[in-house]
Amino acid sequence: MDYIQWYPGHIAKAEKKLKEQIGIVDVVIEVIDARIPVSSSYPDIEKLLKDKPRLILMNKSDLADIEQTKIWQKAIKEQSRCAVITTSSSDNRDLSKILNKITELGQAKIIALVKKGLLPRAVRVMVVGMPNVGKSSIINKLIKKTKAKTGAKAGVTREQQWVRINPKVDLLDTPGIIPLKLENQENACKLAFVDSIGENAYDVEFIAQKFIEIMNNNYPNLLKEYYKIDDEDINLENIALKRNWIVSGAKADTKRCAQNILNDFRSGRMGKLTLDKYE
Ligand SMILES: Nc1nc2c(ncn2[C@@H]2O[C@H](COP(=O)(O)OP(=O)(O)OP(=O)(O)O)[C@@H](O)[C@H]2O)c(=O)[nH]1
Numbered sequence: 001m002d003y004i005q006w007y008p009g010h011i012a013k014a015e016k017k018l019k020e021q022i023g024i025v026d027v028v029i030e031v032i033d034a035r036i037p038v039s040s041s042y043p044d045i046e047k048l049l050k051d052k053p054r055l056i057l058m059n060k061s062d063l064a065d066i067e068q069t070k071i072w073q074k075a076i077k078e079q080s081r082c083a084v085i086t087t088s089s090s091d092n093r094d095l096s097k098i099l100n101k102i103t104e105l106g107q108a109k110i111i112a113l114v115k116k117g118l119l120p121r122a123v124r125v126m127v128v129g130m131p132n133v134g135k136s137s138i139i140n141k142l143i144k145k146t147k148a149k150t151g152a153k154a155g156v157t158r159e160q161q162w163v164r165i166n167p168k169v170d171l172l173d174t175p176g177i178i179p180l181k182l183e184n185q186e187n188a189c190k191l192a193f194v195d196s197i198g199e200n201a202y203d204v205e206f207i208a209q210k211f212i213e214i215m216n217n218n219y220p221n222l223l224k225e226y227y228k229i230d231d232e233d234i235n236l237e238n239i240a241l242k243r244n245w246i247v248s249g250a251k252a253d254t255k256r257c258a259q260n261i262l263n264d265f266r267s268g269r270m271g272k273l274t275l276d277k278y279e
């Protein structure tokens with residue numbers, strides 16, 4: 001059964017535009033969310049990007065499990081044969097690494113142009129990825145200005161926008177894209193956990209319950225300790241009752257509870273967590 005399918009008009013348009021522009025760029029930066037490195041990787045990305053040189057950024061690494069991030073970084077590098085850099089908006093040490101890598105990946109193209117007798121130009125870099133992974137934030141960090149609009153929900157960037165980083169690098173910010181069909185529904189739920197999917201596309205209680213299941217598998221007991229639940233089972237009802245989230249008739253307010261659980265995870269309050277477990 002499909003719990004989540006989400007392909008709004010602005011994403012269809014963004015994908016079309018991306019395909020139109022890919023021919024004129026030299027390098028692609030793919031941004032993924034370090035908490036779900038597999039679920040936030042666009043399936044069939046090589047096909048979409050027509051084998052352009054690619055740099056992968058595992059962003060939001062400040063929110064992800066440090067050990068898991070190390071393991072995933074190595075595994076993704078081996079599997080994709082691309083450079084993989086961990087990044088976070090709270091740390092600027094990754095900036096020079098990103099710029100050096102872009103320049104290195106784009107150099108072959110610029111040298112080829114000069115050989116043909118053309119003038120050298122800036123390397124053209126397209127930044128792509130699923131919604132809300134932090135594409136615009138990375139661009140702002142690279143230009144040290146708030147030029148690209150950012151925000152906590154999916155679908156903040158609506159149009160492509162070129163930004164000059166320095167005379168040698170131009171970046172194209174693009175709206176987040178998501179596949180037409182979300183084949184793997186467990187991955188789709190994880191995209192909902194990290195706000196990569198518009199919240200109107202799913203039932204928040206269902207998604208929070210899925211979150212509890214996945215957490216129990218990846219981090220047994222963490223939720224029980226976080227919400228101080230002694231019962232054998234942990235669910236929306238007993239968390240709501242423990243926190244005193246009640247609706248009329250002394251019933252558990254499971255909707256409010258679901259929203260709060262997801263917010264506690266998204267903000268990092270629950271700890272540094274990775275939900276795609278490397279096994
Ligand atoms: N904790 C943390 N938050 C981040 C990081 N990078 C971005 N964010 C936050 O994540 C949210 C999404 O960032 P954006 O840069 O707008 O993401 P985007 O990929 O451009 O999103 P769309 O344009 O909607 O596709 C914002 O609230 C950012 O402040 C990071 O490294 N760590």
Ligand SMILES: [Mg+2]
Nearest residue numbers: 135136156157
């Ligand atoms: Mg954006």
